[in-house]
Amino acid sequence: MRIALKTIFLGMLLLALAACGRKVNPEAGGAFESDSLSYLQLENQCARNQIVQEPVTREIAYMYADFQARFPMAFFSIPERFYDYKIPLIINVDDMEKKLAQLKAKALDEAMLSKNLSGLAIDLFYLYQHSMRYEGQKCQFGMLMKKQFNDTRPYLEMKDYCREKDCSPKIIDALTGSQAQFVQERVVKMCRSFDPSNTNCQAQYNVQSKNRKVSTLLSHYQKRFEKERYDKLFVLRDSHLKFQCEQNEAQVVTMNLKVLSNGWDTEKLGRMLSYVSQMWTRGSFKLAIEIVEEKGSDVIEIIPTNGGISYVPDEDNTQVYLSQSLDAITQKKVLAHEFGHVLGFPDCYTEFYDGQKSDLVYYEISAEDTNIMCSLKSGVSVPDNYLQMLREKSCVFN
Incomplete structure (x- = not known):
């Protein structure tokens, strides 16, 4: 009406x-x-x-x-x-x-x-x-159900808890009531990230609780989750691409990428790629992007899409699908993020599907985080250590 x-x-x-x-x-x-x-x-x-x-x-x-x-x-x-x-x-x-x-x-x-x-x-x-x-x-949704095991909330909630309270082994092993329940739930959830069997994880906790060694189990899963889940959100994937680089006398490393013109308006494509280059350039690292006419194995292709979706396929990091339904400023930011995937960095926000509750869950790590791979909010940038990783692990020098 x-x-x-x-x-x-x-x-x-x-x-x-x-x-x-x-x-x-x-x-x-x-x-x-x-x-x-x-x-x-x-x-x-x-x-x-x-x-x-x-x-x-x-x-x-x-x-x-x-x-x-x-x-x-x-x-x-x-x-x-x-x-x-x-x-x-x-x-x-x-x-x-x-x-x-x-x-x-x-x-x-x-x-x-x-x-x-x-x-x-x-x-x-x-x-x-x-x-x-x-x-x-x-x-x-099937694939996103598997990502539920990457849910960082129990790990981050436990870190918050230990910042506010004493998490020494003596204190943790003596907890009772609601605080013991809080720790139990997070230990079991971190365990389930590696062993989907809730029964097995709960059994582990029950044994350690009976022996007053919950702190040992907590420490084990905190360290394992940090190493195998959380830290991997902020490093290059094992299968990342490598690109031609050169270093000048001032020790500035320039990484050279090629992008296929692919029917794009050259002026518009140039503006977008200039923004991407600026975003991924700082200090002693520079990203240089050249527009080329012929496709090759080392040439990146930006493919326009009519929907509101932009992504880089997991199976081919030289393809960028870029939504045309975005305004120019947002589109440049999204493209800079997608080039992060081309270079080999994963998303550091969390999204998964909870099949039991039929919930699609999404969250970012921190309101203060300005990592462009984690968020699109105002003031995002590329962390310095990302550029250092590219310099050390993704460059091929002639």
Whole structure:
């Protein structure tokens, strides 16, 4: 049902929105600029037409398109939302249905709508983005279920606990009540990362608890999880590519990459690649990117896609699928992130599918983290040690 708003109110509302620092991104050709999108919305490896959409996602898409058409200025600039391991984003069909029903009720309340159109637009924007992510990942829920064992929350929660409380063996082994339960749950979850058998992990804990040696088990799984799970989020993959490099007299190393023109507008492609080069250049390391006309085994191909998805296939790190539905500024950031995959770095955000609860779970490691492989929020950059790893492990010198 369409909502009738008085013309004078709508005019005042749009003027107020324009006067509140909301701006059009000129580089995007008039598109609305948003710093709010994370890799959650912008990076995945599923084509949305492979599986029939949930009815609720079609309803959300209709409401979103309808509101965008009627109240475009309400979507002029969307504030950033952040999801970390303490408050992760959890997407499932039931929650989407409940949130859609709530937004529909608000949209039918003309008095409420007149007071908080911007707030409704923000909630609708994120509900739409989350529903598209859910649909975009459905075809790989099986693979994402396996990634549940990479859930870093028990490890990070235990680290937080030990920063606030005494985790010496004597104290841990004597814990009772809720604190003992807290430690037990996290030890068992870290164990399950390596042994899916909950029974076996629980049995290990029970034995060590009876012998008052929980601290030994905790220390074992903390160290193992850190080495085999957490630390690997921030280093080059074992199968990373290597590239031609050269070093000048000032000890500056230049890594040379080639990118296929592939029908792109040369000026646009050049601007995007210049941003990528700047992002991955600092100090004694420089990334140089040359646009070439002929394909080769060492040539990177940027393939435009019409959907909202951007990704580098695991099986071929010389291909970058780049969404064309993004504004120019966001697209450059996404491309810089995807080149991180080309160079061999994994994502350092966490996403998995909980099959028992039918939840798609996503979170970033830290609100303070500005690693471009972990987040797309404002101020992201490439860590210095990433450039050092490239210099030491990915260069082939003639």
